[in-house]
């Protein structure tokens with residue numbers, strides 16, 4: 001039996017940061033000790049974590065690993081390795097791959113692929129179309145994290161726009177419905193408007209992206225989703241909220257009492273439209289990054305409780321696919337490897353507390369999706385843990401990037417925190433720059 005003691009860490013968990021130790025036995029945490037307590041069982045390995053912070057592993061409820069079918073951009077092996085290096089121990093993958101995950105067969109194939117290739121724990125959404133709600137009753141709610149619904153088009157063209165279909169989707173499932181909300185009509189009208197205005201250009205500057213995919217486009221679509229959820233009693237989770245205006249649709253009551261929850265993504269918490277000048281289409285994503293006031297409102301909403309979860313919307317493309325402007329360049333950016341250090345940097349800037357980061361990136365996703373035995377540092381829970389080191393300044397350069405696309409919008413930035421070690425089910429998957437590519441994560445189970 002393998003028993004590992006991680007001692008002298010500052011353990012950030014359930015709203016507190018306390019110096020202490022953790023004992024891992026095989027896959028599980030068996031003891032959580034304060035600094036004064038000694039482990040009750042002898043350990044055959046000791047990791048001295050003095051000066052480090054021990055957090056539950058990050059659970060990212062929103063990634064696009066592009067596998068199967070779009071594997072020139074990314075694949076499950078490369079991206080799960082990048083995730084592990086970033087302290088992420090579980091991901092939920094989106095269905096806009098090729099083939100789309102919109103039938104039971106493609107879903108089963110996807111799970112098989114993830115089991116074969118992922119070095120971290122995983123689940124996957126079932127993609128809704130205008131007509132496939134008949135499959136919902138065959139989905140195993142212990143294995144599928146939710147239904148992904150595009151109420152606005154993005155990579156993969158899975159737009160569901162028929163009102164009758166939307167009504168059916170919202171009424172026909174007890175599974176969580178995760179929505180991408182942007183009104184297609186408003187976007188279309190804006191494209192026409194700007195094309196007419198600048199009829200001599202072949203593409204529009206990326207600086208128009210947030211005017212085309214406007215605040216109103218987000219708000220009207222999110223408002224419709226909330227309305228449908230309230231009418232039907234559906235469990236709604238609106239992904240990547242990007243505007244201050246949408247925040248009025250949510251309530252800051254305790255998470256356990258919510259049937260409608262909201263996610264903010266790292267790009268919208270880090271960047272503003274001013275960054276298009278320096279980063280160009282690298283930060284082009286859907287929904288668009290908007291004027292600065294929205295970023296400040298989102299940050300406040302994370303603190304107030306209007307926003308429940310922080311995720312990445314990790315959506316890699318090749319740099320060559322990012323050529324062009326608002327119309328031609330692809331939307332999405334890689335983020336999963338640097339999400340935790342980016343948020344810890346905001347802790348240093350006084351935007352969030354470290355306890356808040358753990359709440360929004362570990363506890364809340366575990367609670368919202370009812371994930372079995374993960375997301376907290378508790379005896380009996382799976383030992384998904386990340387050890388991070390503060391005051392360890394480093395610069396993000398190309399050679400540190402594990403994502404297949406080999407670029408990051410954060411290149412050149414410096415970070416004070418470094419991910420030191422990542423444990424997945426008690427196994428040391430990432431340590432001091434190396435990923436154990438032979439390890440395979442587990443499929444997430446939901447209560």
Ligand SMILES: [Zn+2]
Pocket residue numbers: 062064094313315
């Ligand atoms: Zn996405």
